[in-house]
Amino acid sequence: MNNTGFSTIDYAVFISYGLIIVFIGLWVSRKKKGKEKTAQDYFLASKALPWWAIGASLIAANISAEQMIGMSGSGFAIGLGIATYEWMAAITLILVGKFFLPIFLKKKIYTMPQFLELRYDGRVRTAMATFWLIVYVFVNLTSVLYLGALALKTIMGIPLMYGIIGLALFAAIYSIYGGLTAVVWTDVVQVIFLIGGGLLTTYLALDAVSDGQGAIAGFEHLLKYAPEKFDMILEEGSLLIPDGKGGLKDAYMDLPGLGVLVGGMWIANISYWGFNQYIIQRGLAAKSIREAQSGMIFAGFLKILIPLVVVIPGIAAFVLTKNSSIILEPSDKAYPWLLHEFIPVGLKGLAFAALAAAVVSSLASMLNSTATIFTMDIFKRFINKNVSETKMVTVGRLTSLTALIIAVLTAKPLLGNLDQAFQYIQEFTGFVTPGVCIIFCFGLFWKRATANAALWIAILTIPLSAVFYFFAPEVPFIDRMGYVALILAGIGILISLIESKTDDPKGIELYKGIFHTGTAFNVGAIILCAMVAVLYIIYW
Numbered sequence: 001m002n003n004t005g006f007s008t009i010d011y012a013v014f015i016s017y018g019l020i021i022v023f024i025g026l027w028v029s030r031k032k033k034g035k036e037k038t039a040q041d042y043f044l045a046s047k048a049l050p051w052w053a054i055g056a057s058l059i060a061a062n063i064s065a066e067q068m069i070g071m072s073g074s075g076f077a078i079g080l081g082i083a084t085y086e087w088m089a090a091i092t093l094i095l096v097g098k099f100f101l102p103i104f105l106k107k108k109i110y111t112m113p114q115f116l117e118l119r120y121d122g123r124v125r126t127a128m129a130t131f132w133l134i135v136y137v138f139v140n141l142t143s144v145l146y147l148g149a150l151a152l153k154t155i156m157g158i159p160l161m162y163g164i165i166g167l168a169l170f171a172a173i174y175s176i177y178g179g180l181t182a183v184v185w186t187d188v189v190q191v192i193f194l195i196g197g198g199l200l201t202t203y204l205a206l207d208a209v210s211d212g213q214g215a216i217a218g219f220e221h222l223l224k225y226a227p228e229k230f231d232m233i234l235e236e237g238s239l240l241i242p243d244g245k246g247g248l249k250d251a252y253m254d255l256p257g258l259g260v261l262v263g264g265m266w267i268a269n270i271s272y273w274g275f276n277q278y279i280i281q282r283g284l285a286a287k288s289i290r291e292a293q294s295g296m297i298f299a300g301f302l303k304i305l306i307p308l309v310v311v312i313p314g315i316a317a318f319v320l321t322k323n324s325s326i327i328l329e330p331s332d333k334a335y336p337w338l339l340h341e342f343i344p345v346g347l348k349g350l351a352f353a354a355l356a357a358a359v360v361s362s363l364a365s366m367l368n369s370t371a372t373i374f375t376m377d378i379f380k381r382f383i384n385k386n387v388s389e390t391k392m393v394t395v396g397r398l399t400s401l402t403a404l405i406i407a408v409l410t411a412k413p414l415l416g417n418l419d420q421a422f423q424y425i426q427e428f429t430g431f432v433t434p435g436v437c438i439i440f441c442f443g444l445f446w447k448r449a450t451a452n453a454a455l456w457i458a459i460l461t462i463p464l465s466a467v468f469y470f471f472a473p474e475v476p477f478i479d480r481m482g483y484v485a486l487i488l489a490g491i492g493i494l495i496s497l498i499e500s501k502t503d504d505p506k507g508i509e510l511y512k513g514i515f516h517t518g519t520a521f522n523v524g525a526i527i528l529c530a531m532v533a534v535l536y537i538i539y540w
Contacts (some may be wrong), residue, residue, distance in 0.1 A: 002003035002031075006156065006348055013349030017193060017356070021186050022174050027177025028185045038389040042179035042396055043110055043372045044285040053188055054282045057365075058093075058282040060187035060300045061278055063194060064362030067310045068355050068498045069147040070425070071333035074254070075314025077241040079229030080256045080539055083307035084265065085426075087532050090300040092269040094525045099389025100274045101283045102514050103444055105292065109284065112277050112440075116160045120451035128439070129377035131432050132277060136416065140278075141363065142409035143425050145525070146415040147332065148359035154336030155352065160412060167359055168408050176400045179393070180285060183364045190357035195302070197354025198309030200347060201338060202528040205316035208342045222315050225322065232539045242331060256476035264434075264481030268426065271433035275440045278369035278486040292516060297524035304531055313338055340342055349491050359402030363404075370403045371396035427477045431469075434485035435461025442492055447507025453495040457488045492513065 006014075031037060040046060046262045049057075074082040109115050113132070117125035122183030158166070174182045206218025223230060228239055239251040256263070273279055286292035317334035321327070328334050335355075343351045380387055387395070436455050442449035442457075464487060468480040475483070496504075517525075 002388065004125065006352075007345040009346050010349030010352070014353050014356070017349075017353040017503040018161045018170065020189060021357075021360070022170075022312065024189060024413075025174025025182040026177050027188045029174070029182040030269075037049050037109070037179070037393050039375075039392040039396075041179035041181065042367070042393045043376070044061060044223045044281070045180040045184055047289055049282065049285045049291065049295075050287060050385060051291045051298060053184055054286055054292060055298030056191040056303065057187035057282050058279060058295065058360075059306070060191045060357070060361035061183075061282070061365035062089075062362070063306060063310065063358050064144045064147075067306070068198070068358045069145070069151055069332050069335050071310040072314035072317070072335035072338075073330065075229075075311035076318045076328065076334035077314075077331040078234075078239065078251045078254060079231065079315055080311060081228070081232050081234055081251075081260075083311045084232060084255065084260050086263055086303050086306045086310075087535055088261075088269050089273060090303040090528050092266075092273045093296045093300040093303065094528060095270070096274045096280070096283070097293040097374075097521065098515055098517050098525075099151060100280075100295070102289055102290050103508060104280065104284060105286070105289050106514075110376045111373050112275050112280065113411075116439065116454070119508065120439075120449075120454045124439065124451060124454045124458060124522055125377060126381075127455065128436065129373050131458070132373055133370060133378075135429055135432060136278070136366055136373075137403050137406050138410060139372075139425060139428050141403060142368050142411040142414050144359055144362050144366070145407055146411040148355070149411070150332065151336040151339070151355055154333060155340050155348075162412050164408055167356075168404050170356070171360045171363035171367065172401065172404055175367055176397050176404075180368050182279065182462065183361075183368050184282065184285070186364070187361050190361040191302075193350075193357040194361070194440065195305070195309060196341050197350045197352075197357070201335075201343060201351045202308055202312050202316075204342050204347070205313045205320075205338050209316050209319050213414075214425055218316065219312070222319055226315060226319050228375055229318060230539050232536055233260065239368040245275065248369065253476045253477075258478050259476065259482065263315075264430075264478040264483075264485070267437045267481045267485045268430060268433055268478070270441070271437040275436050277373055278365045281369055281372065290518060290521075293521050297528070299522055300528045301525070304528070305536075357507045367400040367401040367404060368396075374399045411451070430477050430481045431465040432460050434465065434481050434488055438485055438492060442489075442496075444508055445505035445510070446496075448496050449492060449494045449507075450499045451506075452499060453492040456495055460491065461488060 067106045071082055104115060107115060107118055109118070113125040113129040116128055145164045146165055147166045149160050152158040152163035152166070153160050176188065203215045206215040208218070209221045210217035229240070234252050234255050234257055235251055236257065240248040242248060283292040283295065286295065314334045317328065317338050328337055339355070376391050379395050380392065382392055386389070407439045430516065439454045439457050443454065461484065464484045465480065468475055468484065
């Protein structure tokens with residue numbers, strides 16, 4: 001099958017999707033008569049989000065082009081092992097809901113850097129706010145724009161730069177005006193397109209693998225003809241993959257065996273799901289702590305499903321091209337190639353809407369969180385301490401627009417020559433995540449930690465990571481994150497113990513009952529843990 005073009009119905013489906021998203025975004029963010037939008041309205045959706053919107057929005061914000069395109073590319077190159085990012089995230093969401101959110105909501109914060117000032121001091125807040133702004137603009141926004149545009153180019157022949165600009169404009173239309181309210185309520189619709197259209201692509205790819213015998217037969221074919229792609233725990237030297245420079249490298253460097261389960265992967269997951277502004281902002285905007293926690297569990301169950309949408313298609317592409325003349329280089333071309341070759345006319349529009357939903361929802365989330373951090377942690381503190389509520393909203397909108405323009409201009413130069421963009425994103429952000437994780441964990445759970453200790457951890461996280469990167473390149477980056485985190489923890493402990501013999505005055509009081517969770521949360525957490533354990537046992 002080789003239906004390359006969009007039919008009239010495909011265009012109708014895709015355009016309808018776009019109009020629905022824009023309409024919902026503008027409708028929910030319309031100005032109520034006689035009421036000006038406040039900072040809480042714009043940045044925290046008026047603190048009125050229910051659990052199901054939080055869970056859906058978490059997944060829509062998380063699953064972007066770096067997963068749909070990038071993780072499928074890693075599935076093509078590495079296999080199911082890359083799904084460890086998704087399945088371990090399900091466990092991490094339980095930890096975030098039970099141990100982190102109760103403290104954050106009690107502090108009534110807008111941003112993660114704001115918490116750092118409440119716990120440490122303004123220097124730590126500024127340092128981490130700066131880190132996040134740089135990473136959001138030059139890593140997250142650029143990667144989502146580039147990978148989404150790569151799909152547009154492969155499927156529809158749209159020039160890369162036009163695709164980047166088009167996706168940026170689509171996200172900007174409603175998110176910059178409407179803020180988090182528009183982002184979250186459009187996410188609820190986006191996640192339906194994302195998962196529904198994604199499962200459709202998976203089904204058709206598996207059906208193609210089995211020559212029309214159905215998805216189950218197709219999955220059996222994957223197990224038979226690509227068994228090496230179904231190892232969750234890789235052994236050193238067991239699998240060679242493209243290195244993006246015309247050569248090969250050991251896949252163990254990306255997923256270092258048991259180090260994935262007991263090492264640095266936890267640093268990446270806890271930092272991303274617990275302390276990352278554009279993720280945790282949904283929890284901060286919840287109606288109540290119970291709604292926030294239920295949203296985390298709901299997102300955890302969706303996480304179990306995601307590898308079926310973003311990893312299995314990559315493995316299917318590998319099997320379909322294994323003994324053919326087709327060469328998919330870089331690996332990130334796997335998912336767009338599937339959409340191009342195997343989605344029939346009439347369904348391309350839905351499958352492409354799923355991809356667009358992943359791209360646009362993440363762009364919108366990142367823009368809103370970039371605006372939140374700059375407005376609350378930089379502008380209000382250093383430029384205009386007495387800024388009005390309406391002015392903060394205006395500053396937020398201008399910040400989003402500026403960040404988007406910078407990302408559009410730098411996306412292609414930064415990511416144009418990569419084989420697996422997903423792995424690039426993980427490795428680059430891995431320079432910062434050890435410091436983020438240790439600073440917050442100490443701040444939340446160790447009263448003795450001092451502001452100077454936190455500041456030195458923030459200062460040293462990138463240099464220490466760089467030392468490992470340049471002088472110990474044989475260390476897989478996931479292990480590197482673990483080693484750097486341990487070193488930073490040791491430095492933080494040493495400085496804190498030297499500086500003070502008593503608890504820090506700003507230490508968090510963990511009163512009895514603060515981590516109490518309801519029956520529904522507890523039952524959901526047990527089921528989630530059991531499901532993850534079974535999956536690892538099956539595909540060990």
